[in-house]
Amino acid sequence: xxxxxxxxxxxxxxxxxxxxxxxxxxxxxxxxxxxxxxxxxxxxxxxxxxxxxxxxxxxxxxxxxxxxxxxxxxxxxxxxxxxxxxxxxxxxxxxxxxxxxxxxxxxxxxxxxxxxxxxxxxxxxxxxxxxxxxxxxxxxxxxxxxxxxxxxxxxxxxxxxxxxxxxxxxxxxxxxxxx
Amino acid sequence: xxxxxxxxxxxxxxxxxxxxxxxxxxxxxxxxxxxxxxxxxxxxxxxxxxxxxxxxxxxxxxxxxxxxxxxxxxxxxxxxxxxxxxxxxxxxxxxxxxxxxxxxxxxxxxxxxxxxxxxxxxxxxxxxxxxxxxxxxxxxxxxxxxxxxxxxxxxxxxxxxxxxxxxxxxxxxxxxxxxxxxxxxxxxxxxxxxxxxxxxxxxxxxxxxxxxxxxxxxxxxxxxxxxxxxxxxxxxxxxxxxxxxxxxxxxxxxxxxxxxxxxxxxxxxxxxxxxxxxxxxxxxxxxxxxxxxxxxxxxxxxxxxxxxxxxxxxxxxxx
Numbered sequence: 001x002x003x004x005x006x007x008x009x010x011x012x013x014x015x016x017x018x019x020x021x022x023x024x025x026x027x028x029x030x031x032x033x034x035x036x037x038x039x040x041x042x043x044x045x046x047x048x049x050x051x052x053x054x055x056x057x058x059x060x061x062x063x064x065x066x067x068x069x070x071x072x073x074x075x076x077x078x079x080x081x082x083x084x085x086x087x088x089x090x091x092x093x094x095x096x097x098x099x100x101x102x103x104x105x106x107x108x109x110x111x112x113x114x115x116x117x118x119x120x121x122x123x124x125x126x127x128x129x130x131x132x133x134x135x136x137x138x139x140x141x142x143x144x145x146x147x148x149x150x151x152x153x154x155x156x157x158x159x160x161x162x163x164x165x166x167x168x169x170x171x172x173x174x175x176x177x178x179x
Numbered sequence: 180x181x182x183x184x185x186x187x188x189x190x191x192x193x194x195x196x197x198x199x200x201x202x203x204x205x206x207x208x209x210x211x212x213x214x215x216x217x218x219x220x221x222x223x224x225x226x227x228x229x230x231x232x233x234x235x236x237x238x239x240x241x242x243x244x245x246x247x248x249x250x251x252x253x254x255x256x257x258x259x260x261x262x263x264x265x266x267x268x269x270x271x272x273x274x275x276x277x278x279x280x281x282x283x284x285x286x287x288x289x290x291x292x293x294x295x296x297x298x299x300x301x302x303x304x305x306x307x308x309x310x311x312x313x314x315x316x317x318x319x320x321x322x323x324x325x326x327x328x329x330x331x332x333x334x335x336x337x338x339x340x341x342x343x344x345x346x347x348x349x350x351x352x353x354x355x356x357x358x359x360x361x362x363x364x365x366x367x368x369x370x371x372x373x374x375x376x377x378x379x380x381x382x383x384x385x386x387x388x389x390x391x392x393x394x395x396x397x398x399x400x401x402x403x404x405x406x407x408x409x410x411x412x413x414x415x416x417x418x419x420x421x422x423x424x425x426x427x428x429x430x431x432x433x434x435x436x437x438x439x440x441x442x443x444x445x446x447x448x449x450x451x452x453x454x455x456x457x458x459x460x461x462x463x464x465x466x467x468x469x470x471x472x473x474x475x476x477x478x479x480x481x482x483x484x485x486x487x488x489x490x491x492x493x494x495x496x497x498x
Contacts, residue, residue, distance in 0.1 A: 014255070022251075036247075036249065039247065039254070047258055048309065048312075051267075153201075161191065163230060164226060164230055
């Protein structure tokens with residue numbers, strides 16, 4: 001008789017997007033335990049606002065915007081950004097100066113990039129992660145960060161240049177060209 | 180090193196854009212010209228291309244500590260908790276005026292006659308805070324059934340009810356006893372007090388029904404004073420009580436706002452036969468032990484049969 005509230009369309013939203021938002025937040029916060037908390041908070045907020053969301057809204061971009069906002073508040077409120085940077089720097093220095101070469105480089109590069117990304121300024125890190133890992137468009141990234149699509153793009157490019165510099169000691173071009 | 184217009188420093192953003200596949204046509208041409216003559220930037224472009232490949236690998240690579248399973252499980256339980264507290268509401272027009280209808284995942288939790296939408300919203304906000312969400316589509320079905328009822332197309336509201344806003348255990352018992360009153364039947368506040376085993380609590384019963392969170396569905400309009408007076412309804416909306424009773428075939432003295440026992444069929448407590456009001460010594464019995472019916476049809480609809488001595492089936496009350 002009454003089907004009204006027994007089926008919750010939000011369940012499919014959680015099923016479709018939770019893992020990805022969580023993954024985004026691991027990079028955004030550099031701490032899995034923070035990602036656990038913030039991913040929950042993202043979906044709790046989304047749940048409360050979901051009914052007033054226009055039917056044609058891009059739910060995925062909207063969730064990223066909520067997660068991004070929470071990440072920024074998180075660092076603003078607790079000053080953990082500094083702490084994360086210190087941790088990332090410590091992680092990097094532990095590696096010492098000798099880097100593996102050849103094929104090993106490719107598998108290590110991901111971890112290296114993750115460390116460099118973790119040490120980026122927050123907006124660059126969030127913009128980079130949304131664009132390069134989650135492939136959101138610059139318009140959506142701009143909305144998440146309260147800036148224009150152009151500024152979002154500039155943040156991503158800035159991040160790429162820093163990552164590129166951070167990989168200087170890996171002669172990636174040379175490696176690539178080896179037969 | 181740079182015969183073109185752009186310096187190596189200036190061309191770098193375009194190198195990044197070309198490597199990312201995001202450069203416009205003119206920027207791409209500029210880069211092509213530049214790297215054609217500048218070895219350093221050619222290598223730099225190649226590095227950015229390799230970097231793009233590595234970055235693409237980030238999308239596929241598993242991340243240490245990134246298992247969302249536990250967070251997902253905790254989220255599901257938090258959502259279940261919020262869901263159980265949340266209510267959806269809508270404001271609708273009806274033959275009885277504007278109505279606020281609220282339901283939770285358990286059932287209908289409020290029906291309220293309203294004069295002002297703003298007052299209704301703030302009333303709800305006081306009760307439920309931000310856990311009350313306006314969502315007409317979630318209560319639309321409930322509203323349709325209520326309209327059918329108010330337009331005499333049905334005599335039942337078989338909704339699951341959610342008594343979250345019943346204030347006390349006593350009020351719940353009063354509401355439960357009232358919900359048992361069949362369509363077209365009347366009893367008194369004293370009758371309800373008797374049914375819940377608190378015959379002295381007549382005033383408390385009236386008070387509990389005054390704050391009935393789900394009128395119509397919990398038919399407090401079927402409860403009247405022992406003298407036959409309709410007493411009150413939803414504040415000062417006694418006219419609505421009369422209309423609901425008339426809908427159910429109960430003859431109401433419109434001027435005096437009362438129901439005359441002489442015009443009603445009578446069921447004495449514990450019996451399965453209904454009588455004329457003049458049967459035996461019924462007219463001397465206190466209201467509390469009686470249930471009155473406006474029509475034989477509604478009495479028989481709940482399984483009662485005509486009394487074999489006063490024979491209301493042979494001598495029906497004139498309407």
